[in-house]
Amino acid sequence: MFSIGQLSKRTGVKIPTIRYYEQMGLIDEPERSEGNQRRYTKDGLSRLSFIRHSRDLGFSVEDIRGLLDLSQHPEKPCSDAHSIAAQHLQDVQSRITKLRRLERELKRITKCDAGNVATCAVIETLADHGLCETEH
Amino acid sequence: MFSIGQLSKRTGVKIPTIRYYEQMGLIDEPERSEGNQRRYTKDGLSRLSFIRHSRDLGFSVEDIRGLLDLSQHPEKPCSDAHSIAAQHLQDVQSRITKLRRLERELKRITKCDAGNVATCAVIETLADHGLCETEH
């Protein structure tokens, strides 16, 4: 049996976040001590690790709800899990593409070495979209 | 003079967002018509464009506050603008790095072609961090 603090240390999920997940229904309400403190089992620990890991990979809480549900039903086909993951992969890739464009633009405008704001490329570019090299 | 709707169309910023920026103090309160509707000048238009453009580049509202302030003082050295932009560039770059790692991991786990959840790599990987190839 783990206290919430121990669970937090083992998983790297902060205490208020664990309580938040409980509220959102991602983890079951655990047993309580005589004094009403949460007491977790190994199962609780592994479920929380699953959640933590999924969050690290950027899945939304809703996605995780689906993935957790699937993981409880080993007999189901895994195509559902795949479509969640594949969709998420697409999201990640499109975010990367956008950020790469930003990066290029930011690199370009931070090269400016003007002395003051009047001729500064950062300010100028922000004020005038036409100066941009790429779409965004 | 533009109505809020015209301003919205010209800048691509949604109407409630314009009012939100006003509330946040990013744009001045504009004049009003006799019937209390907002009426904007060209100055208002270009200020909002500046904001829109900065948001597109991913600057936070706080950053923009600083950049706007600088843009009103053309005599100031532009090193302040640079440090805001350079810091932001760093943020963007570190986000890209993280997303690239995610992408690799997601690609790997979505390659699984198992029939059901019991042996599905997506579920398995999420449950067991040890199966991951890279840090994240």
Added chain:
DNA sequence: CTTGAAGCTCTAGTGGCTAGAGGAATTATA
């Protein structure tokens, strides 16, 4: 002068937490 679009203010909700108040329980030390 009517009608329909566009505007107004105000409140509340989004996601995924995080912070703080004010108190109770547990654990470690004396």
Added chain:
DNA sequence: TATAATTCCTCTAGCCACTAGAGCTTCAAG
């Protein structure tokens, strides 16, 4: 065993950058 230090409890509110909706008023075209 007494006390002190730490951890835990619930509850409310805040973060960012909007977005949605209710209920009302004003504007512009015909």
